[in-house]
Amino acid sequence: MTNAFDKPITIKETQAATQATFDILQALVLKNEFGWTCARAGWTIEMVFHEGDTLAVRERAWKVIDLFVDSVGAEKLAIWWGLAPVALDSKQGQARIAKHKPSTLNNPSGFAMMFNLASGKPKPPEQWENNAQNFRLRCRIGHTEDIEYTDRYVSPGVGPGMSFIRMALPVAWVAEQPPERGVGWLTSRAVELMQPFWCIAGWGVMPAVEERNIGPDGKGQQILYPYLQRFPGLNALGSLALHSHDFNNAMYSINWLSYVSDTLLDRLGGRETVRKLVKSSKYLSAGDVGNCLGIRAGDLPGLGDTERGLTLPAFGEAARLLKPLRVKSRLNNFVAPPPSGSNDEDTWRLACDAYLSRFDDY
Numbered sequence: 001m002t003n004a005f006d007k008p009i010t011i012k013e014t015q016a017a018t019q020a021t022f023d024i025l026q027a028l029v030l031k032n033e034f035g036w037t038c039a040r041a042g043w044t045i046e047m048v049f050h051e052g053d054t055l056a057v058r059e060r061a062w063k064v065i066d067l068f069v070d071s072v073g074a075e076k077l078a079i080w081w082g083l084a085p086v087a088l089d090s091k092q093g094q095a096r097i098a099k100h101k102p103s104t105l106n107n108p109s110g111f112a113m114m115f116n117l118a119s120g121k122p123k124p125p126e127q128w129e130n131n132a133q134n135f136r137l138r139c140r141i142g143h144t145e146d147i148e149y150t151d152r153y154v155s156p157g158v159g160p161g162m163s164f165i166r167m168a169l170p171v172a173w174v175a176e177q178p179p180e181r182g183v184g185w186l187t188s189r190a191v192e193l194m195q196p197f198w199c200i201a202g203w204g205v206m207p208a209v210e211e212r213n214i215g216p217d218g219k220g221q222q223i224l225y226p227y228l229q230r231f232p233g234l235n236a237l238g239s240l241a242l243h244s245h246d247f248n249n250a251m252y253s254i255n256w257l258s259y260v261s262d263t264l265l266d267r268l269g270g271r272e273t274v275r276k277l278v279k280s281s282k283y284l285s286a287g288d289v290g291n292c293l294g295i296r297a298g299d300l301p302g303l304g305d306t307e308r309g310l311t312l313p314a315f316g317e318a319a320r321l322l323k324p325l326r327v328k329s330r331l332n333n334f335v336a337p338p339p340s341g342s343n344d345e346d347t348w349r350l351a352c353d354a355y356l357s358r359f360d361d362y
Contacts, residue, residue, distance in 0.1 A: 032218030044204030052163030202256030316362025
């Protein structure tokens with residue numbers, strides 16, 4: 001007798017599953033107690049890398065920024081860099097680029113590069129900053145001397161704090177892209193350009209421009225938490241977590257796409273060993289993407305639904321494969337349960353640890 005679960009999924013079934021996922025994600029627009037849209041769901045890309053004080057890394061970062069702008073369109077974006085936000089394609093916006101880009105490349109040592117883009121009309125600025133916009137790029141590149149608690153980050157064997165680039169794109173945009181230029185292509189192209197230590201990409205939480213609006217004051221954390229429990233495929237990772245020295249030698253939880261550098265793969269026996277493990281798995285596939293091996297968890301970017309018993313076995317395979325590379329514990333300001341959120345540190349830590357290992361038993 002043939003098991004129904006062994007039958008290949010049809011095009012019609014694939015389209016229905018994809019549309020159902022899109023509908024759920026587009027409905028996930030959450031407001032905190034202040035009435036601000038503290039989070040929405042979309043496609044998220046998290047890239048983490050070393051040596052942010054070097055010219056080569058910053059040149060690669062600018063290529064990723066250019067890729068994002070070209071893909072989204074400068075006319076949709078606003079820029080701010082310690083100043084009032086302005087339209088990216090305006091004279092003032094272009095003047096900022098012309099001024100700040102050379103400064104990050106000509107004198108990177110000791111200079112923390114903060115670059116932020118988001119869509120929407122930045123007037124009034126308070127309304128724009130306090131709401132989650134449709135498109136988002138956050139870039140933070142630095143080195144040890146510009147990080148708080150420097151003594152902690154430069155302890156023997158720990159190394160400097162990491163640099164990162166985060167990108168987020170709305171579901172509607174994802175649905176409109178042709179396959180050859182979709183989010184899979186965009187993510188892999190960004191990885192090729194940046195050559196990160198690790199990168200994860202898939203469905204995730206798109207925060208407000210000012211991420212603090214998902215924090216404990218407006219109870220954005222507590223409002224988001226039930227959705228993270230229901231939809232395990234929804235990745236939630238705050239920028240504050242990515243400042244941690246923990247990521248000098250570890251990566252975060254997997255997503256539908258997980259890109260792992262050779263430096264990390266060596267701890268699993270090297271790229272070819274991991275490739276063979278992926279090949280022998282039931283759900284995973286892999287391909288070379290620059291300095292990384294890209295690992296895909298299943299044919300479609302899953303979301304799951306614990307209320308309907310929809311688990312993500314492909315994510316479970318990826319999580320168990322890469323578990324030796326995972327950070328052991330990480331406080332994450334996007335993952336904090338009611339009623340106290342991150343104000344109750346013991347409960348907060350337990351919730352963060354559970355979220356980090358949520359796929360292990362699938």
